[in-house]
Amino acid sequence: MTMYITRQDLHVFYQQVHQNVSKQLGIENYEWKSASELADEIQTINPVVANTLKSFIAAYESWFKVHEEIDSAGTAGNLTSEQNEKLVKAITARDSTRQEVIDALAKL
DSSP: OOOSOOHHHHHHHHHHHHHHHHHHHTOTTGGGSOHHHHHHHHHHHOHHHHHHHHHHHHHHHHHHHHHHHHHHHTOTTSOOHHHHHHHHHHHHHHHHHHHHHHHHHHTO
16 A cells, blocks of 8 residues: 655645645735745745744655655555654644644734
8 A cells, every 4th residue: 555645746735835825924926926936925924934834844744754664665554663653753743733834824
């Protein structure tokens, strides 16, 4: 059993996340800008939100890498205890940093 999300899917997701945050911050024409352009504007407008967004993206990348390691090892569906622990930590970090972004945006 392999992962159902590809690296390309991940980049599309990151674009959507940057657009969602940009919309919340009132960035004009956000739907026509790249994730890197939006990241720069988000940083300028609200460094706190920008930093939480960076943490979320980093946590999501870590979660994805754990899945890549599991797929490479061929142990999907039958994880070792070490793999399971790594995966649970990655999921927890991903989910908590996502909530931090949501919470930071709710304070606007």
